[in-house]
Amino acid sequence: RKEVEQDPGPFNVPEGATVAFNCTYSNSASQSFFWYRQDCRKEPKLLMSVYSSGNEDGRFTAQLNRASQYISLLIRDSKLSDSATYLCVVNIDRGSTLGRLYFGRGTQLTVWP
């Protein structure tokens, strides 16, 4: 079973729509959670960290449910510039000197005018 599972999409939504991505992780020892954004043929960039109480950054809201091992990202009022692949990322500390980051395959979003 993969450490991080995401629906690959693609999600195609009109401008102004609200869209939600989900992600599940398999290891209950996971400690830190992130959403990264990756534009076509570019490097991943940190979009936001995900905190236990949930957190918001402008039009983006991230939620974490530790009991269900589930992470979500909600994008409100979608813009054309939101078109990208969104990567769910989980840090698992197995007691070694370095906690590992595990990347999901990504969910592709296309926002159309």
Added chain:
Amino acid sequence: NAGVTQTPKFRILKIGQSMTLQCTQDMNHNYMYWYRQDPGMGLKLIYYSVGAGITDKGEVPNGYNVSRSTTEDFPLRLELAAPSQTSVYFCASSYSMSYSYGYTFGSGTRLTVV
């Protein structure tokens, strides 16, 4: 502030050839990483380093080697290139093990082995 710089951006290798992917960062980060990303797949960790002189294997280290002689540089060596090593390679660095600051990635090297 350049961040993480990778060279080359593109490369075509023949089977059996060798090459070194260069990575340098100017943020004084102790932690550096090499990932590969195959089409439609998540990033897989190849090697990582927690400081100069210290490296360790990640998830998919076979066919690769690394060294970390300075804080700034973390080159990845491919010996005897194989078609299975066709991929996009990303170098990354981070300040903290807590990952609250995230990783800073280089722009990637697109490698094709023919």
